[in-house]
Amino acid sequence: MNSITVRLNYQSDKPLYQQLYEYIKKEIINGSFKNNSKLPSKRGLAAYLQCSQNTVQTAYSQLLAEGYITSRQRSGYYVSAIDGILNIKEDCEKKEIKNNEKYKYKYEFSHDGVDFDSFPFLIWRKILKDSINEYDHSLLKTGDPQGDENLRRSIANYLHDSRGVNCTAERIIISSGTEFLLQLLIQLFDEDYIYAIENPGYQKLNMIFKSSRAEYRPVALDEYGLMPDELLKSNADVVCITPSHQFPTGTIMPVNRRIALLNWAGDDLRRYIIEDDYDSEFKYAGRPIPSLQGLDTSDKVIYIGSFSKSLTPSIRISYMVLPKHLVRRYYEKLSFYICPVPAAEQKALNTFFEGGHFERHLNRMRNIYKAKREALVYEVNNLLPDVKIEGANAGLHIVLKINNGMTEQQLVTSAKNSGIRVFGLSQYYFNLSVQNSTPSVLLGFATLKIDEIKKAVELLKKAWSN
Amino acid sequence: MNSITVRLNYQSDKPLYQQLYEYIKKEIINGSFKNNSKLPSKRGLAAYLQCSQNTVQTAYSQLLAEGYITSRQRSGYYVSAIDGILNIKEDCEKKEIKNNEKYKYKYEFSHDGVDFDSFPFLIWRKILKDSINEYDHSLLKTGDPQGDENLRRSIANYLHDSRGVNCTAERIIISSGTEFLLQLLIQLFDEDYIYAIENPGYQKLNMIFKSSRAEYRPVALDEYGLMPDELLKSNADVVCITPSHQFPTGTIMPVNRRIALLNWAGDDLRRYIIEDDYDSEFKYAGRPIPSLQGLDTSDKVIYIGSFSKSLTPSIRISYMVLPKHLVRRYYEKLSFYICPVPAAEQKALNTFFEGGHFERHLNRMRNIYKAKREALVYEVNNLLPDVKIEGANAGLHIVLKINNGMTEQQLVTSAKNSGIRVFGLSQYYFNLSVQNSTPSVLLGFATLKIDEIKKAVELLKKAWSN
Numbered sequence: 001m002n003s004i005t006v007r008l009n010y011q012s013d014k015p016l017y018q019q020l021y022e023y024i025k026k027e028i029i030n031g032s033f034k035n036n037s038k039l040p041s042k043r044g045l046a047a048y049l050q051c052s053q054n055t056v057q058t059a060y061s062q063l064l065a066e067g068y069i070t071s072r073q074r075s076g077y078y079v080s081a082i083d084g085i086l087n088i089k090e091d092c093e094k095k096e097i098k099n100n101e102k103y104k105y106k107y108e109f110s111h112d113g114v115d116f117d118s119f120p121f122l123i124w125r126k127i128l129k130d131s132i133n134e135y136d137h138s139l140l141k142t143g144d145p146q147g148d149e150n151l152r153r154s155i156a157n158y159l160h161d162s163r164g165v166n167c168t169a170e171r172i173i174i175s176s177g178t179e180f181l182l183q184l185l186i187q188l189f190d191e192d193y194i195y196a197i198e199n200p201g202y203q204k205l206n207m208i209f210k211s212s213r214a215e216y217r218p219v220a221l222d223e224y225g226l227m228p229d230e231l232l233k234s235n236a237d238v239v240c241i242t243p244s245h246q247f248p249t250g251t252i253m254p255v256n257r258r259i260a261l262l263n264w265a266g267d268d269l270r271r272y273i274i275e276d277d278y279d280s281e282f283k284y285a286g287r288p289i290p291s292l293q294g295l296d297t298s299d300k301v302i303y304i305g306s307f308s309k310s311l312t313p314s315i316r317i318s319y320m321v322l323p324k325h326l327v328r329r330y331y332e333k334l335s336f337y338i339c340p341v342p343a344a345e346q347k348a349l350n351t352f353f354e355g356g357h358f359e360r361h362l363n364r365m366r367n368i369y370k371a372k373r374e375a376l377v378y379e380v381n382n383l384l385p386d387v388k389i390e391g392a393n394a395g396l397h398i399v400l401k402i403n404n405g406m407t408e409q410q411l412v413t414s415a416k417n418s419g420i421r422v423f424g425l426s427q428y429y430f431n432l433s434v435q436n437s438t439p440s441v442l443l444g445f446a447t448l449k450i451d452e453i454k455k456a457v458e459l460l461k462k463a464w465s466n
Numbered sequence: 467m468n469s470i471t472v473r474l475n476y477q478s479d480k481p482l483y484q485q486l487y488e489y490i491k492k493e494i495i496n497g498s499f500k501n502n503s504k505l506p507s508k509r510g511l512a513a514y515l516q517c518s519q520n521t522v523q524t525a526y527s528q529l530l531a532e533g534y535i536t537s538r539q540r541s542g543y544y545v546s547a548i549d550g551i552l553n554i555k556e557d558c559e560k561k562e563i564k565n566n567e568k569y570k571y572k573y574e575f576s577h578d579g580v581d582f583d584s585f586p587f588l589i590w591r592k593i594l595k596d597s598i599n600e601y602d603h604s605l606l607k608t609g610d611p612q613g614d615e616n617l618r619r620s621i622a623n624y625l626h627d628s629r630g631v632n633c634t635a636e637r638i639i640i641s642s643g644t645e646f647l648l649q650l651l652i653q654l655f656d657e658d659y660i661y662a663i664e665n666p667g668y669q670k671l672n673m674i675f676k677s678s679r680a681e682y683r684p685v686a687l688d689e690y691g692l693m694p695d696e697l698l699k700s701n702a703d704v705v706c707i708t709p710s711h712q713f714p715t716g717t718i719m720p721v722n723r724r725i726a727l728l729n730w731a732g733d734d735l736r737r738y739i740i741e742d743d744y745d746s747e748f749k750y751a752g753r754p755i756p757s758l759q760g761l762d763t764s765d766k767v768i769y770i771g772s773f774s775k776s777l778t779p780s781i782r783i784s785y786m787v788l789p790k791h792l793v794r795r796y797y798e799k800l801s802f803y804i805c806p807v808p809a810a811e812q813k814a815l816n817t818f819f820e821g822g823h824f825e826r827h828l829n830r831m832r833n834i835y836k837a838k839r840e841a842l843v844y845e846v847n848n849l850l851p852d853v854k855i856e857g858a859n860a861g862l863h864i865v866l867k868i869n870n871g872m873t874e875q876q877l878v879t880s881a882k883n884s885g886i887r888v889f890g891l892s893q894y895y896f897n898l899s900v901q902n903s904t905p906s907v908l909l910g911f912a913t914l915k916i917d918e919i920k921k922a923v924e925l926l927k928k929a930w931s932n
Contacts, residue, residue, distance in 0.1 A: 067720020254533020314809035
């Protein structure tokens with residue numbers, strides 16, 4: 001081998017052994033020190049470099065641990081036979097992927113997000129803080145795969161009392177987001193299962209099934225929701241529906257249709273209904289519509305809910321209620337998955353329930369969103385003459401059917417040009433052949449203030465009146 | 467229809483309209499009110515029941531919304547044609563699934579969990595509390611699908627400086643747990659990809675692949691780690707390895723073997739290496755072993771890490787660094803998945819990094835775990851004569867090879883009978899034909915105190931000396 005020519009820098013912050021280690025490693029990598037060549041003895045190198053033997057020993061040990069050199073008994077250290085040439089890059093690459101430039105809207109009728117002024121920051125902050133304490137060893141362990149038992153009990157009580165859901169804590173699985181729950185379900189069911197989704201429906205559903213390589217079929221709706229005849233024709237085994245407030249059309253599925261779907265499920269052992277109750281907390285007139293699951297007497301409904309609308313989407317806590325026999329299957333097949341929600345968050349949410357904060361927050365938000373919806377409906381009726389409002393008096397969005405001669409695309413684009421973001425309904429269709437012919441747009445109202453809603457509708461009036 | 471015989475209770479907490487609504491609904495469900503029969507007029511019923519018309523109106527509206535009755539223009543309200551008989555269950559089922567009775571060990575040499583006395587409760591509590599404030603609208607929105615950008619930047623810096631990983635924030639995906647990252651990768655790669663896993667290896671890996679319906683092959687190890695020849699024979703496209711500290715054997719993969727695997731990956735466009743750096747933070751002698759990813763010059767390594775060992779498993783934050791071209795593919799195919807980690811937690815972890823707390827915590831934990839490992843090694847060498855300790859001076863577990871004539875099962879059972887939990891190595895083999903013949907057990911030491919380690923090894927001595 002070439003002689004070791006490193007000059008150790010005694011003034012450097014870098015320890016001497018590390019300087020030596022890095023030097024030798026570099027020489028090995030760039031090929032200056034040949035394979036199988038012998039390294040100087042520790043004593044000899046220490047004397048030559050005028051450092052302690054300990055420095056050489058530490059550098060050699062590290063090279064040995066990483067496999068750059070090998071030690072042969074009673075002979076010394078040798079450069080390992082390293083195949084291939086390495087180029088260790090010195091620096092990180094520069095930022096290579098540009099975010100798309102984001103168009104700056106004045107007002108967005110987003111259907112994702114909550115009221116910005118009403119999140120219970122003070123309470124949540126205190127509860128979350130208090131949930132972290134040194135006497136709670138559960139914060140340092142992997143928890144129950146189904147999620148915190150106390151939280152599951154609170155959710156079960158809430159679902160029973162407010163949504164008429166039949167459940168116990170043992171039947172609940174907590175996860176982070178509907179998409180994760182669906183992935184669990186896809187893994188729970190047999191590989192050849194076919195899934196039916198509402199058309200139009202929640203945009204991500206088809207992406208989740210596609211990405212998970214599960215077969216899915218969009219099934220058309222009529223005014224009452226997903227059509228049982230079409231469902232039967234689709235050959236699906238599992239149907240995903242939003243009966244409390246169909247997304248995006250906003251209709252409530254009448255009891256008749258619910259029973260028809262339950263009967264469909266009852267006709268075959270393989271069949272199940274996935275009920276996504278995504279914004280059922282918000283109904284502004286009359287009592288809440290009870291869940292479809294509560295009508296089910298044959299254990300065929302999987303009930304899914306989340307705290308994305310009721311608290312905030314960034315909390316990432318969702319849950320599902322499984323039929324009893326699926327709980328057993330879940331245990332056998334999937335309980336190795338760790339619950340993805342941090343323990344502190346689960347504990348905090350349970351405290352939030354137990355202190356009655358969740359109920360109070362919901363009651364408060366119901367009033368706030370009701371006022372927003374009323375303001376929006378009032379402004380639309382007042383300012384937009386060619387528009388019909390669709391959907392039930394519920395949820396966090398409305399659908400407008402617009403008869404002013406513009407196409408959906410023109411409606412969306414002219415709104416955008418006036419700084420307003422609205423969502424064309426056709427993007428929620430997985431199969432456009434069944435699409436309603438009247439141009440329609442979706443307007444979410446949760447994130448806008450009442451005066452913003454007024455201003456935004458005024459801008460829409462201008463945009464849509466030429 | 468039968469006449470309406472409800473007796474409204476004016477003393478009840480339940481509003482009158484709700485009493486009426488519930489009564490009519492019940493009569494419809496149990497069939498007393500026949501399909502298509504006409505309901506009394508609002509005025510007539512109000513007069514009959516001596517309540518206000520408003521009460522009847524509200525009850526009818528709710529029944530209408532739920533589809534139990536329909537309204538016919540200029541005619542009135544009719545019972546809907548409801549097919550099928552419903553039994554609405556009144557009560558939740560009782561707890562139906564018993565948790566397995568848990569055996570109570572005196573001491574568990576668990577490899578899951580962290581030191582109970584050293585989590586920075588005070589700091590984390592304060593930081594998490596401060597992360598929740600009303601001026602931060604990001605807490606009320608769905609965040610970046612890859613995870614909080616600031617946190618990704620902090621992780622990139624950390625990985626670059628301490629693990630020699632080539633990366634930028636743009637290449638990092640934050641998720642909750644290695645299993646979720648692997649599911650993303652399975653969806654990112656083509657359906658026909660075959661995955662190689664270390665044999666022995668991390669138990670959950672095969673379950674994740676199996677459950678996701680991905681083909682996988684266990685590939686045998688020699689003293690340097692996974693064998694390239696066997697890998698080639700397996701026909702796999704992607705190999706999952708733990709080069710910094712193989713789980714469970716504890717060996718560090720030498721640079722030679724690393725290069726052989728990089729060359730394997732370089733030989734085919736389809737091939738990738740998944741490097742799981744699960745406990746690389748803890749090396750107790752010499753410098754840390756740089757990541758395999760840092761050696762990679764052809765963008766073939768996916769680097770995975772988490773905070774389960776360095777902070778706590780219950781925090782549920784993990785990340786992966788993707789090769790550049792896979793970042794593009796991720797954007798196209800999978801960016802619809804919302805990052806499952808709560809926004810507040812991500813923000814808090816970033817503050818923890820930026821304040822230097824993470825580095826300080828790691829340095830502290832390294833000393834604590836080093837002392838625990840030394841105590842364990844000392845006691846084992848001192849008290850267990852027929853035992854050889856395997857694995858590098860790193861990580862949070864050691865492996866014992868035991869030559870006292872007992873089988874692995876006997877070792878585990880006799881330890882259990884003395885109240886000590888140890889883990890037989892054979893449970894980490896996916897294919898026992900390649901298993902090492904010497905009975906071996908795995909001992910994790912992170913959760914035990916030093917005096918507990920001493921007592922536990924003393925009990926092991928008794929258990930294993932008959």
